[in-house]
Amino acid sequence: MRASDTEVLTPGSAAQAVEAFGDGRGITVFAGGTILMPEIAAGRYPRGGRTLMLDRAGLDQLDQLGGDGTVAIGAMVPLSKLAGSRIEPLAAAAREVGDLEIRAQATIGGNLCAPPAAESPRGDLQAALLAMGARVRSAGKAGERTESVEDFLARSEDETRLVLAIEVDKPRRASYLSLRRPHAHSYAAMTVACAQNDGNGGVRVAAGGVAPRAKRLHGVERALAEGASGEDAAARALDEVDPQDDALASAWYRRNVLPTLITRALEQLQGG
Structure with a gap:
């Protein structure tokens, strides 16, 4: 990307950021940069348009x-700050993202909005936010x-939003597990x-990594309520997920491992 390829906007306040973002058309938001920097290096950064820095x-x-009891989290809060908090299961999810350098730069707003990639799922915090029943305040x-x-x-992929804050209620009990390459x-x-709660x-x-974006597993929840x-409730998850093959795991592997991962997370929840 060359400086001439895009108009860079540098707001000095949240209000200016909202005004500059407008309806989101033709604009790319650059915050921590942990997702966009690899895109720039690979030559996939959108040319033309505007960049909201x-x-x-x-x-x-x-x-x-x-x-x-209710926690307000600004969109620019870095994952390192979340990792050091007691907001579970969000803190556990944040602690497992990347490494120290990535967590210091990545923001909760960027992680929430991370688009699915062809080579791997993104948005490691999405499942935790769904389980917590988070609310998102955004502009657009x-x-x-x-x-x-x-x-x-x-929401539709055509509808671009600028995340301003996320609100969560601390649950009484929580659990989080992930499947990663060592x-x-x-x-x-x-x-x-x-x-x-x-x-x-x-x-x-x-669950995340089972569809383009993380999904709340309503069938599993209903089975537990009944x-x-x-273990039996976890098996219901296979009726509502659509995992894909990518560089991290095959769809077959994900479908076979998911019920076990859910069962273990439920056991962890009961033990907490």
Whole structure:
């Protein structure tokens, strides 16, 4: 990418970032850069258009993390800060992303919005956010809105949004497991997150690496609510996932391992 290929916008506040983003057409958001830098190196960065360059040093409104029962997380909060928090299962998911350098640069907003790649799934935090029932505040066409993370991930690919903040309720119990290649700083082949908000509430279960974006596994949740064992409930996941072959794992392998990963995550949840 050459400087002449794109117009670079450098907002000095969250309000300026929203104004510069507009309806999102023809604009690429550059925050931590952990996803875009490899794209630039490979010559796949979009040419022309505009680049919205977000710098944590000048956008402290988007770099805040706070709250007790309900936690507000700015879109620019780095994964290293999440990894050191007690916001489970999100903290566990953040601790397993890449390495120290990647976690220091990558942001929760960028990870949530990470587009699926041909060579591997992305968005290692998506399953944890789905299990927690997170809400996403974003800006774009028709202004700002807050919606469930499930609705946010299900939006049309043509609808571009600028994430401003994510809100989560700390669950009473939570668990997180991932399937990764040993000694590799790559994306997880699969992730599973479970959360239960109170003693009488149902268990929420979500998985990543089983579809283009992470999915909440409603069939598994219903089976658990009906009294099924963790193993029997986990088997229901195969009815609602569509894993693909990629550089990290085959679809066949994912389908065979997923029920075991879910069963173990449910056992971990009960033990917590």
